[in-house]
Amino acid sequence: MATIDFSIIRELRKNQGLTAEELALKANVTRATIAKMESGGGNPTISTITSLASVFHLAPCELIHMAEKTMIEDGQIEVLKSKGFNGKRIRFGGFEILHVTSERGVKRDFTAKWHDNTAQILMVLSGRVQLTLGDQKKIVGSGMAIRFKAIHEHTFDIMEDSEFLLIHHVGL
Numbered sequence: 001m002a003t004i005d006f007s008i009i010r011e012l013r014k015n016q017g018l019t020a021e022e023l024a025l026k027a028n029v030t031r032a033t034i035a036k037m038e039s040g041g042g043n044p045t046i047s048t049i050t051s052l053a054s055v056f057h058l059a060p061c062e063l064i065h066m067a068e069k070t071m072i073e074d075g076q077i078e079v080l081k082s083k084g085f086n087g088k089r090i091r092f093g094g095f096e097i098l099h100v101t102s103e104r105g106v107k108r109d110f111t112a113k114w115h116d117n118t119a120q121i122l123m124v125l126s127g128r129v130q131l132t133l134g135d136q137k138k139i140v141g142s143g144m145a146i147r148f149k150a151i152h153e154h155t156f157d158i159m160e161d162s163e164f165l166l167i168h169h170v171g172l
Contacts, residue, residue, distance in 0.1 A: 120150035127162025
């Protein structure tokens with residue numbers, strides 16, 4: 001079973017109000033190539049993907065990512081008990097979610113060693129957590145969320161008993 005399906009070209013084309021012939025002309029490919037791709041067939045070259053991506057104002061890798069077939073992925077769940085952070089760690093390819101409970105007074109420092117090339121989101125479900133990132137400090141209360149690049153050293157200070165989500169997304 002193929003994991004890449006370029007039939008999404010049809011939806012992208014329609015969204016831009018183009019006919020298949022117009023798309024072929026703009027991308028400098030044949031109408032037959034467009035027909036094959038829109039039917040989920042064919043094996044487009046990198047050159048074809050690049051040409052089509054430019055018509056849709058996308059990077060070639062974005063077009064390929066859009067063409068990846070939707071698959072349901074099971075998360076790998078494990079218990080989290082680490083220096084005052086308790087809960088569950090859920091891992092998927094490229095990202096993880098930590099559902100954490102922590103008591104007032106817990107302080108955790110993190111370095112780039114653990115978070116190379118990672119974007120992180122902190123969403124507080126209850127309580128208050130202070131994030132220190134370089135010389136910036138931000139108190140995040142219940143119902144609030146923030147995002148930051150986790151490659152920088154950062155500290156979480158639990159200001160009151162809290163429940164929160166930490167979402168790590170690699171490659172951002």
